[in-house]
Amino acid sequence: xRPDTLGVIGLGAVGGSVAWQATAAGIPRVLGFTRRPVEGVxxxxxxxxxxxxxxxxxxxxxxxxxxxxxxxxxTLRLLDTAARDLPSGAFCTDVTxxxxxxLNRARAVGLGDRxxxxxxxxxxxxxxxxxxxxxxxxxxxxxxxxxxxDDATAREVADFWERVLGAHPVVVDAxxxxxxxxxxxxLPQTVGAALAHALAVQGPRGLTYPAATRRAVGPTVGTxxxxxxxxxxxxxRVLDALEGLETSIGALRRALREGDAGALEAWLExxxxxxxxxxx
Amino acid sequence: xRPDTLGVIGLGAVGGSVAWQATAAGIPRVLGFTRRPVEGVxxxxxxxxxxxxxxxxxxxxxxxxxxxxxxxxxTLRLLDTAARDLPSGAFCTDVTxxxxxxLNRARAVGLGDRxxxxxxxxxxxxxxxxxxxxxxxxxxxxxxxxxxxDDATAREVADFWERVLGAHPVVVDAxxxxxxxxxxxxLPQTVGAALAHALAVQGPRGLTYPAATRRAVGPTVGTxxxxxxxxxxxxxRVLDALEGLETSIGALRRALREGDAGALEAWLExxxxxxxxxxx
Numbered sequence: 001x002r003p004d005t006l007g008v009i010g011l012g013a014v015g016g017s018v019a020w021q022a023t024a025a026g027i028p029r030v031l032g033f034t035r036r037p038v039e040g041v042x043x044x045x046x047x048x049x050x051x052x053x054x055x056x057x058x059x060x061x062x063x064x065x066x067x068x069x070x071x072x073x074x075t076l077r078l079l080d081t082a083a084r085d086l087p088s089g090a091f092c093t094d095v096t097x098x099x100x101x102x103l104n105r106a107r108a109v110g111l112g113d114r115x116x117x118x119x120x121x122x123x124x125x126x127x128x129x130x131x132x133x134x135x136x137x138x139x140x141x142x143x144x145x146x147x148x149x150d151d152a153t154a155r156e157v158a159d160f161w162e163r164v165l166g167a168h169p170v171v172v173d174a175x176x177x178x179x180x181x182x183x184x185x186x187l188p189q190t191v192g193a194a195l196a197h198a199l200a201v202q203g204p205r206g207l208t209y210p211a212a213t214r215r216a217v218g219p220t221v222g223t224x225x226x227x228x229x230x231x232x233x234x235x236x237r238v239l240d241a242l243e244g245l246e247t248s249i250g251a252l253r254r255a256l257r258e259g260d261a262g263a264l265e266a267w268l269e270x271x272x273x274x275x276x277x278x279x280x
Numbered sequence: 281x282r283p284d285t286l287g288v289i290g291l292g293a294v295g296g297s298v299a300w301q302a303t304a305a306g307i308p309r310v311l312g313f314t315r316r317p318v319e320g321v322x323x324x325x326x327x328x329x330x331x332x333x334x335x336x337x338x339x340x341x342x343x344x345x346x347x348x349x350x351x352x353x354x355t356l357r358l359l360d361t362a363a364r365d366l367p368s369g370a371f372c373t374d375v376t377x378x379x380x381x382x383l384n385r386a387r388a389v390g391l392g393d394r395x396x397x398x399x400x401x402x403x404x405x406x407x408x409x410x411x412x413x414x415x416x417x418x419x420x421x422x423x424x425x426x427x428x429x430d431d432a433t434a435r436e437v438a439d440f441w442e443r444v445l446g447a448h449p450v451v452v453d454a455x456x457x458x459x460x461x462x463x464x465x466x467l468p469q470t471v472g473a474a475l476a477h478a479l480a481v482q483g484p485r486g487l488t489y490p491a492a493t494r495r496a497v498g499p500t501v502g503t504x505x506x507x508x509x510x511x512x513x514x515x516x517r518v519l520d521a522l523e524g525l526e527t528s529i530g531a532l533r534r535a536l537r538e539g540d541a542g543a544l545e546a547w548l549e550x551x552x553x554x555x556x557x558x559x560x
Contacts, residue, residue: 121490183483188496191475194528195468196551199558202524203463209558210401216468217555218496224548228541235536241478242533246526248478252470253522256515261508268504271476275497278479278489 001091001156002163005029007063009056009078011036011043013124014095015069016132018165020048024134025164031059042129060085060092065160067118068094072229076105083109093118093157097181098233099145099174112147116154117174119143119181120167127223137165143181145174182237187245189227190238192218281371281436282443285309287343289336289358291316291323293404294375295349296412298445300328304414305444313339322409340365340372345440347398348374352509356385363389373398373437377461378513379425379454392427396434397454399423399461400447407503417445423461425454462517467525469507470518472498 006027008019011034020043023030032049033056034040040052053059060066060082068075068082075094079102082092092115096102099117106115120142124131142161146154151171158169172180196217199209231238248267255263286307288299291314300323303310312329313336314320320332333339340346340362348355348362355374359382362372372395376382379397386395400422404411422441426434431451438449452460476497479489511518528547535543 123491180484183479184489184493187478188475188493190532191471192496193548193551194525194532195471196554197531197547198467198521198525198528199463200550200554201528204460209464211403212501213464213468214558216472216496216498217551217558219555221492224545224552227548228545231536231544232539232541235539239533239536242529242536244482245474245478246529248474248481249522249526249529251477252474253519256511256519256522259512259515261512264511265504265508267477268473268507270480271473271497272504274476274480275499278476278494278497 001065001160003027003064003160005031005063007031007033007053007059007066008049008069009033009059009066010069010071010074011039011048011132012069012128013126013131014120014122014136015067016043016048016129017122017124017134017136018067018069018095019043020046020132020134021137021165023048023050027164031063033059036128039129043132046129046132048129048132048134056081057085061087064090065157066090066092068092071226072096072098072233073225076102079106079111079115080109082115083111086111086114088114090114091116091153091156093144095120096230096233097185098230099143099177101233103145103147103174107147113150114153115147116151116157117145118157118161119145119177120161123221137161137167140167142167142169143177144169144171145177146171178234178237179240182234182241183244186231186234186238187241189218189221190231190242191245192216193227281345281440283307283344283440285311285343287311287313287333287339287346288329288349289313289339289346290349290351290354291319291328291409291412292349293407293409293411294400294402294416295347296323296328296409297402297404297414297416298347298349298375299323300326300412300414301417301445303328303330307444311339311343316408319409323412326409326412328409328412328414336361337365341367344370345437346370346372348372351506352376352378352513353505356382359386359391359395360389362395363391366391366394368394370394371396371433371436373424375400376510376513377465378510379423379457381513383425383427383454387427393430394433395427396431396437397425398437398441399425399457400441403501417441417447420447422447422449423457424449424451425457426451458514458517459520462514462521463524466511466514466518467521469498469501470511470522471525472496473507
């Protein structure tokens with residue numbers, strides 16, 4: 001769908017980019033709402049919204065399509081408001097990144113047939129509207145998950161990402177998505193965090209760490225609160241992936257303990273092969 | 281010391297850089313030896329050595345200082361040759377990066393009083409002489425470890441790194457160094473390798489992984505064989521650090537399993553604080 005009136009709730013790095021790119025694409029009315037006045041002012045100044053709304057409800061009541069782009073916990077709460085205030089015939093999506101939990105909540109509050117979950121695979125260089133960009137979604141993969149088998153809403157939402165924002169939507173069922181993302185996004189983030197935690201709690205002190213250490217820990221992506229909520233929303237899948245990681249670490253420890261050069265080399269080679277294939 | 285004749289055995293990314301930077305610094309004779317003719321030709325063409333020797337022994341017999349810059353296993357074997365062929369009054373060091381194991385071997389073969397272990401903290405952009413550079417060690421930290429308390433040789437070697445190659449040598453006992461490096465170099469490398477192993481063996485298949493996944497796995501640094509040998513040479517320390525990592529992962533799994541948002545947030549925050557401090 002190409003909405004006449006798009007609503008965006010939350011004007012940070014992701015929501016601000018949705019609004020901005022839609023405005024740039026010529027959507028006639030782009031209504032934005034944020035609880036943080038400073039972000040709203042920045043979005044208006046950039047021309048990212050055509051109107052700054054004074055409440056989430058006023059956005060929900062007037063838009064053909066609403067993108068919820070608040071942090072995870074706030075997005076879940078907004079689903080309640082959306083269920084009450086979004087007119088029938090209008091659609092709603094989000095950018096949380098954990099599909100099953102969001103879809104379950106949408107269904108529970110009676111928004112199911114008007115809602116599909118979206119997960120744009122974009123990296124943002126910081127937080128807040130200052131990290132928004134009017135071309136953020138061009139050629140980005142966006143996973144869109146329907147509520148169960150009824151994918152008419154998912155198709156409308158996917159069409160919005162593609163036609164208006166120039167993204168490549170991939171419609172995928174929520175369970176497949178959440179398992180995938182546990183391995184490719186939550187596990188990698190968690191591994192870096194575990195290394196940082198181990199270094200913080202048990203590592204050597206008072207040291208300038210080499211670049212290799214900092215690189216392995218990874219950059220700070222998102223806030224502690226957002227990661228806490230994402231990991232909890234996907235916790236069964238994340239626990240599965242962590243168990244997989246511990247199996248791999250266990251095999252390494254066994255090879256090292258036994259001084260088994262052949263097993264150690266095979267273990268390293270499996271990872272090196274993955275690296276080579278993933279970087280192609 | 282500023283040698284009149286420097287010997288470098290192994291002319292790859294690190295050894296080639298040692299020779300090249302020493303030649304550029306005006307050391308009159310820089311003798312290089314490599315088992316790989318193609319590297320030798322490249323080093324001669326670049327002017328990185330003043331003479332290409334035909335054997336490791338002929339380098340050892342004629343130099344005031346010899347830097348062993350072969351892969352770990354080959355370096356350990358070269359210590360035997362060095363013990364026989366290095367004249368008394370000459371010195372020897374290496375660039376392996378695990379100090380206790382190398383020093384123990386040097387002592388066992390009777391090279392102890394002529395040898396100190398070196399670990400230059402440099403990142404090389406590849407393998408072979410093609411990845412060498414004539415300014416590789418300028419301002420680099422180089423850990424130098426003496427054999428026991430007798431640090432006269434370590435001081436000579438440290439002085440070479442500083443005066444000839446412009447590095448910042450830090451003399452540190454081998455055990456302290458090896459524990460430090462287990463946490464800051466071997467554990468980070470191992471964590472990335474464990475993630476790659478888990479993704480290879482248990483992860484979802486047939487997928488273009490997002491940039492965040494590839495970043496967490498990390499770049500390919502060195503060969504499988506080199507890492508196999510480094511981890512085995514430092515295995516007691518690496519096993520300690522891995523146990524520390526597993527303790528941290530265990531705490532995360534507990535918080536997730538129990539859905540304990542407070543514990544999860546505290547866990548993430550400890551790592552986030554480390555990240556902020558390490559990036560200052």
